[in-house]
Amino acid sequence: MADYKQGTMNGTFWHRFARIFIANPRGAAAEVNCFEEKVLVLEDGTESVTSLGPMKFIFDPQATIALLDPLTGDPTGATIAGWEVHQAIFSYVMDEAKKRDQLLASPPQ
Secondary structure, three states: OOOOOOOOOOEEEEEEEEEEEEEOOOOOOOEEEEEEEEEEEEOOOOEEEEEEEEEEEEOOOOOEEEEEOOOOOOEEEEEEEHHHHHHHHHHHHHHHHHHHHHHHHOOOO
């Protein structure tokens, strides 16, 4: 018996992480939660996005991570330590907090 409205399709699909949350509880290990999607784009331009659910892991400051080019996904040949990732995220968040605090402290015009 044939499947109802069966057909073939031409297109491209890939996986991506739509949201990444870092839980940083006081007195416990940080946990990273990544929410993965599958994107399908057909030749006619029709696009479909399917949620694949979370991937969770405990943050490891001692880990060594091979850096990838975000445009191509190719290895760059460089690495970064987990603690450097932590330092970069911490610095970025604190820089944004400082900007916000300066705006809040400015008198309204």
